[in-house]
Amino acid sequence: MSRRFPILFVALLLALFALELTAPVQAHFVRPWTDGVAWLSGVLASAIDSGVATAGPVIMDRQSGFAVRVEAGCNGVEAMIVLAAGMLAFSAPWRLRLVGLLVGTVAVQFLNLVRVVSLFYLGQWNFQAFEFAHLYLWQALIMLDVLIVWLLWLRWVGREPAAAQG
Numbered sequence: 001m002s003r004r005f006p007i008l009f010v011a012l013l014l015a016l017f018a019l020e021l022t023a024p025v026q027a028h029f030v031r032p033w034t035d036g037v038a039w040l041s042g043v044l045a046s047a048i049d050s051g052v053a054t055a056g057p058v059i060m061d062r063q064s065g066f067a068v069r070v071e072a073g074c075n076g077v078e079a080m081i082v083l084a085a086g087m088l089a090f091s092a093p094w095r096l097r098l099v100g101l102l103v104g105t106v107a108v109q110f111l112n113l114v115r116v117v118s119l120f121y122l123g124q125w126n127f128q129a130f131e132f133a134h135l136y137l138w139q140a141l142i143m144l145d146v147l148i149v150w151l152l153w154l155r156w157v158g159r160e161p162a163a164a165q166g
Helices: 004-020 024-047 076-089 094-125 129-157
Strands: 054-055 058-061 067-069
Touching: 004 024, 004 076, 024 058, 024 076, 024 094, 058 094, 058 129, 067 094, 076 094, 076 129, 094 129
Parallel strands: none
Antiparallel strands: 054 058, 058 067
């Protein structure tokens, strides 16, 4: 078995996580992305609850005053980094990698929106359940989502005729 993939995967993880922590990436990508995740989560929640408001990374219930703040680790960026490292480290044609990154990002962010909205309502119902779901359950589910998306992508890449040439 080739050592190329695990070495490249770890190198990409380190590089992408280091890049994510830089001030320019935080200012121009991570914080706006986080605000966007909170805003879209608020839009989704307000479809069933008109008392939801958002301000930057905060989603609040106007009636109860309960609020959650979408932070690093809850914005899906780290999950996307893991998925990107896996897809970029794997030997496949660039077209298939880019399609995988696009579709994978949508899949991961869709589940992340479900996560944020569900945690928003769970926290209003039972804060202990919120803490458990936030710190343990959803962390595992998001990484499981990344793994499943990556495995489905691997299966798709293996079936593509172009993959034999890449």
